[in-house]
Amino acid sequence: MNIEEKIKWNKCKNCGFLQHTTHLRCLQCKSDKFESIEASGICKLLTYTILNALPMEFRDQESYALGVVEFKNGVKALGQLANKDNLKTGMLLQPIYKKICNDLNGTEVYSYIFKPLE
Numbered sequence: 001m002n003i004e005e006k007i008k009w010n011k012c013k014n015c016g017f018l019q020h021t022t023h024l025r026c027l028q029c030k031s032d033k034f035e036s037i038e039a040s041g042i043c044k045l046l047t048y049t050i051l052n053a054l055p056m057e058f059r060d061q062e063s064y065a066l067g068v069v070e071f072k073n074g075v076k077a078l079g080q081l082a083n084k085d086n087l088k089t090g091m092l093l094q095p096i097y098k099k100i101c102n103d104l105n106g107t108e109v110y111s112y113i114f115k116p117l118e
């Protein structure tokens with residue numbers, strides 16, 4: 001449970017396009033040469049939504065906020081936000097690796113959530 005999964009993106013060595021690591025070729029120029037870029041530091045909230053119909057895994061919660069954030073090096077991530085109130089696009093957040101729920105087998109699931117900086 002201490003395995004921290006880094007938030008990673010692939011940066012195209014040919015055109016610099018940033019994209020998710022699941023794509024084998026650059027969506028922009030079709031190159032297959034990438035360097036791996038890790039998210040680091042604080043990030044900015046680009047957009048968010050409040051989910052009221054949650055997946056079964058979150059059966060102990062009524063709702064949560066889901067946001068898209070962008071780090072300084074251009075890495076973007078989608079994740080749960082630490083609170084639902086006082087959210088504003090453009091605000092600064094800090095990623096925290098923590099348990100977010102138990103899956104349907106009761107196994108603890110860890111992921112990044114994003115917490116507003118005070």
Ligand SMILES: [Zn+2]
Binds near residue numbers: 013
């Ligand atoms: Zn490219």
